[in-house]
Amino acid sequence: MGEPLKVGVVGTGTISRTYFEHLAKLPGTEVVAAADLDISRAKAAGEKYGVRAMTPDELYADEEVEAILNLTIPAAHASVTLAALGAGKHVYGEKPLAVTRQEARPLLDAAAQAGLRIGCAPDTVLGTGTQTARALLDRGEIGQPIAATAFFVSPGPEPWHPDPEFYYKPGGGPLLDMGPYYLSALINLLGPIARVTGRVGRARQERTVGSGPKEGTTFTVEVDTHVTGVLEHESGVLTSIVTSFDVWGAKLPRIEVYGSEGSLSVPDPNTFAGDVEVFKPGSHEWSVAQVAGGYADSGRGYGLADMARAIRDGGRHRASGELAYHVLDVMESLLESGTRGGAPVEVESTVERPAAVPEGATPDVA
Known part of the structure; x- marks a missing residue:
């Protein structure tokens, strides 16, 4: 080695x-x-x-x-x-x-x-959750993917974070904070994104710190706190996405993919593992799929270990700068569309879909 x-x-x-x-x-x-x-x-x-x-x-x-x-x-x-x-x-x-x-x-x-x-980062997409979902998609478990949904909604970090103001300054907001997890997973599952259409809003102009030494103090919201839109993948799949700091409670999936022969429920992309569920025609309930890919028992740092292997072997690493740039490009394009009243925006960058992580793989082996 x-x-x-x-x-x-x-x-x-x-x-x-x-x-x-x-x-x-x-x-x-x-x-x-x-x-x-x-x-x-x-x-x-x-x-x-x-x-x-x-x-x-x-x-x-x-x-x-x-x-x-x-x-x-x-x-x-x-x-x-x-x-x-x-x-x-x-x-x-x-x-x-x-x-x-x-x-x-x-x-x-x-x-x-x-x-x-x-x-x-994120390298959460290299764990068994997202990678099992990818393996099922790649082997045609739900037929041809047609559409997907992605939801991250919360009331924002200020109820628990002692110093949350930076989340509401330029560079913050729900999309830039949590979007990298969701978009990295979607690109791994469905490929790069060519065009976006977005709308943006904010429920409040001020927020109040809910804990810690600054509890009770208010601060100004400088970014949009609800971002929604449609992502058009190069493959033709349409993903509806919502990221929000304006929702107190919701019963929504994290990511679902809808195909010609069934549906796929993907676990939280901010975690490395979790159950992948499948719904097929003729069935009346979701079933949990067996693990079919990803680094088992993984955690933060696996993306770096994967890069170390690629440096040694001369191959590609999966959590790459090119992928991170495409994710950033998609997020900025979505916000641009929102500020322009929902006008479609072409995403200038693209990226090669990262290689899948086979079941039983370790980061020192491609």
Whole structure:
């Protein structure tokens, strides 16, 4: 198998814990260093996980580190990735790839010019939930896919989040926050998206913090909090999508796909596993399908391990920067359509549908 890919983590906040824990168990990767603008946090992570602690600039210059795991806040994703690429490092990051297409495109160009890899979350789509659904679709379990639905609805994060204001500033909102999970799953299942039509709205101009030291304080909503529309896949499938921070309760599926010979219910794309259910003509109830694909018992970091395998073998990695860029392009196009009264918008980018993850696969084997 060869030597594992030596990884340095930039950003040691809450999300880093699950990456440290999963990557320690995965073949093909070895976390060797941690960095943060707050060096005390980097040192705490270093002590807890047995890695060297340093500043981000020191990490970029470190000769042992081959790849950077970018776990900074979204506003810093582009600058950190560009710095890492400039230092000759591969990069895997949390979603989104960048806040805008204008920030994201130069990252892909820089990586291509340097012969480096970019990967990006979510890698939830590599688990048994989405991948089992994909295997069923690919073998024709529900015939020819015709349409799909995708729903993420909630009242917003402020009832539980102690500092939720950033969710309601530019770069936030339900689509940009949760859309990457749903769109990454839909593209894995049904292929890239060619055209979108959207409408947008917001229920309230102010929100109130519901917990923590800021409880009871209000703040201004600067983005649309209900986004709905139609996604036209290159395959001809039409997906109806709703993402909302304006819904207190609903009985809705996460993702369903409707075919000429049945229907398929896909589990929450923000999780790695879950039951896939099938409804066929002549049946009066949904049945749970057997696992038919995906990395078993997976978690955050599997996308990076998959990229490490691709770097070693020269193949393609599944949670790619190109996929993340297409997802970002689709989201921005949907918002543009909404602000233009629902006028259709052509999605400029496309992407090759990622390779399926076979049942029983491990990230060190394609």
